Amino acid sequence: MPTLPASVMGPIRWLLAMLCLASLSAQAAIEVGTLPDELNLGPHVQLLEDAEREFDIEQLVARGDALAWQASRQETLNFSFSDSAWWVRLRIENQASTAVRRLLELAMPLHDYLDAYVVDEQGGIVSRWHSGDRRHFDSRPVAHRTFVLPVRVPVAASREVYLRLDTHDGLYDATPLSLMSDEGFLAKAQRELMAFSLYFGALLALLIYNLLLYVATRERSLLLYVAYLGSFFVLMFTARGFAFQHWWPAFPQFNNQLVPINIGLFAVTLAVFSNSFLNLREHAPGATRVILGVAGLCLLSSLPALLGHYAPVFRLMIPAAIVLSGLLLGVAAWRSWHHDTLARIYLVAWGVLLVGVALYFLRVAGVLPYNLVTEYAVQVGSGIEFLLLSLGLAWKINQFKNEKLAAERATLELQRSLNERLEIEVEQRTRELESANRRLTALARTDPLTGLLNRRQFHELVDEKLQVRRRSGQPLLFAVMDIDDFKLFNDTHGHQAGDEVLIQVSTLMLDHFRRAGDCLFRLGGEEFGILLEADSLSAGQHALERFRQALERLRIPHAGSSHGVVTGSFGLVYCSDCRRVPSAMALYRQADRAMYEAKERSRNRVVTRPMGGVENDA
Incomplete structure (x- = not known):
């Protein structure tokens, strides 16, 4: 085979190299x-x-x-x-x-x-x-x-x-x-919201509980615990982005200043609480001064953040925080070796928290995969830590009370009355917390903007209704309503105005659908679900038509709509035999198709669809 001259091979090699480089960089x-x-x-x-x-x-x-x-x-x-x-x-x-x-x-x-x-x-x-x-x-x-x-x-x-x-x-x-996808983000956001709601709710419940205990007992350790827990709560609420979203969305500079300042305050409250919890002034006075000095250094190193300097803050604060954590663990381990029960509780609590922190940062660094354990390890670890510390405080208070009872037998009756009063107050606060938890559960069932039932409740309630109607043979009517051209409304008037429209529509729905069996849902965005307590298709269609006209009579201006005002399109499904409906999702799909039929027919109308039958439009 003939060999090409060097003058030709040189450019060819250069061209091939460029093509290879381009393919690698593409x-x-x-x-x-x-x-x-x-x-x-x-x-x-x-x-x-x-x-x-x-x-x-x-x-x-x-x-x-x-x-x-x-x-x-x-x-x-x-x-x-x-x-x-x-x-x-x-x-x-x-x-x-x-x-x-x-x-x-x-x-x-x-x-x-x-x-x-x-x-x-x-x-x-x-x-x-x-x-x-x-x-x-x-x-x-x-x-x-x-x-x-x-x-x-x-x-x-x-x-x-x-x-x-x-x-x-x-x-x-x-x-x-x-x-x-939108569905994936919604599922993730709902999962995170539920997890963080439970987490912050639990921390807040512990904080309030111990604050009330402090008011009742005036035990200084409880107040220090509340300060420690409160600084951690604000730190986590800020670090997770909730504080900026809900508390001060128009003050980004303050939000950035608060993170390092709150880390410094957290270090100080941690050191002071640990000193009280472990009684270090009595057992290790030298270690107490070192721990408080390192915590003070953390707080002082956070102050440049007030002037807008952050990188130097964390270059000094991170090593100081590591030293502080090591000192506390070392002292707790030393006291545990001397059979100190509180130190053992403290050591286990901090160990759980540090394991959670390690799992989270290993996930952030890519060493561990993303899953529920690694993503929420800090929340789980800190929740367990604060619960254990609260139990330790209860044990410590109980121990002090027993010692006081043994030393002051002459005041036994007075002490017993105080304990009974404390038990009554604790029981009362426990009932209040249980009531708060029930209210929290109710909030998890509803849409926070409109107050209507959410999509999760839609699936549960409609499936229950279907089971009842299958046994009784009664018909079932379900409708899907979508606000017409709502995206154009948001684009024209802004999302805040859009939220106001959603609130007005939901309020009107609550005024119109008042029968005992009526259930109203916000299925997502501008889409609503209506489970009607009606005996016939014509009755359900009449109820929806009355609401459609009432919505139009609100005369909410909508420049992007062909009707000039906010209107809605409705898809109504009538199930005479609920045994033919396998699930709530199947019922929703039929109503959704009818609703889109209404949109195709110039919107602002009710389209009915018997389950498995032909459409009617009003």
């Missing part, structure tokens, strides 16, 4: 048409370090792969202490037969600056957001404690998503990055 697209509920994007994105902060989105789009993009090998993005800005890029495509919307979540609530862009195939920017916890909370496209970005991909199209991550002064937090 970014594989993520197919989102068949995306599962949640995909961890950490290993699928590309990273670009912008040390001089010289790039903007137009430059990145124009220069493409000519820049030094690097494939990410991190399960969770973590830039630690860095003076650079960082760009994150991923490409998604939709091969499904319909357009899709996917939600991209940055699950770190304390990220300083986030600029996000969605770019189409022609390089045009179709969406952009500028958010972060140093900007007002209403800068977020989705009102959530973390950063959630909606990305829409048309049929047979692709989109590139660019994220610019930057910090105030070079301190990055580990940032889980995931892509999910």
Whole structure:
């Protein structure tokens, strides 16, 4: 075979090398048409370090792969202490037969600056957001404690998503990055809300319980425990993003200052409480001074945050916190070796918390997989810790009381009366807590905005109704109502006005559907469910028609609607034989089809559908 001359082989080798480099740098697209509920994007994105902060989105789009993009090998993005800005890029495509919307979540609530862009195939920017916890909370496209970005991909199209991550002064937090469907995000958000509601509710119940005990007993250890638990509660509520979302959404600077300041306060309250709990002034006075000194150092190191300096704060605070934890564990282990029951309780409580913290950070670092155990390990560990410490305080108080009874036998009757009064007050507070828990359970059944039953209750109640009607042979009527052109209303008037409309509609529903068997649900967004207590299809249709007219008579202006006011489309299903209905979901699907039939017929109407029959429209 003839050999090509060197003058020809040189350019060929160069061309092949460039093609190989281009193929390596090209970014594989993520197919989102068949995306599962949640995909961890950490290993699928590309990273670009912008040390001089010289790039903007137009430059990145124009220069493409000519820049030094690097494939990410991190399960969770973590830039630690860095003076650079960082760009994150991923490409998604939709091969499904319909357009899709996917939600991209940055699950770190304390990220300083986030600029996000969605770019189409022609390089045009179709969406952009500028958010972060140093900007007002209403800068977020989705009102959530973390950063959630909606990305829409048309049929047979692709989109590139660019994220610019930057910090105030070079301190990055580990940032889980995931892509999910609306259903997946809703399921995750509901799961997290339930878990955090139970967690913070339990902490608050412990705090109130021990505060009431302190009011009743004036035991100083209880007050120190309440201060310790209270600082931890505020710290976790802030670190998880709930405080910024619900308490001070218009004060991002204060939110950022509070985190390190509260860590310092937490260290001080921890040290003071531990000193009291373990009685260190008596058993180890030298260790007491060291522990309080390290805790004071943690508090002092947090003060520069008031002037806007954060990276130096954590460079000093993290080692101090580690030293403080080690000292407390060491002293507790030493006292446990000397058969101190309180020290053993303290050692077990802190051990459980540290295991939870270790599991969580190993998950953040990508060493352990994401699951319920690793995600909520800190919450479970801290909950167990505070419960054990509360039990230890109860044991300590009981021990002191026994010693006092043995030393003061002459006052036995007085002491007994005090104990009886304490037991009565504890029983009363316990009943109050049980009542609060029952109210919390009731809140979990309803939609917080409208007060109607939520989707979970829809499935439970309708399945129960179906079982009863199958046995009795009675008919069942169910309707789905959707507010017409509600997205246009939100786009025109804002989401706050949209929420007001949802409240007005739900209030009108409660006024109209008052029969004992009527059940009203908010199924999601602007969609409502109505379980009617009616004997016939015409009666149910008449009830819905009255409500439809009443809604139209509210005359809520809606410039984006062809009717000029807010209206609703209704799909009504009549089941004469409930044995033909397998589940609540099957009933919902029939009503939903009827509702979409109403929308196709110019909206603002009621379409009825007997189960398995033909449609009627009103």
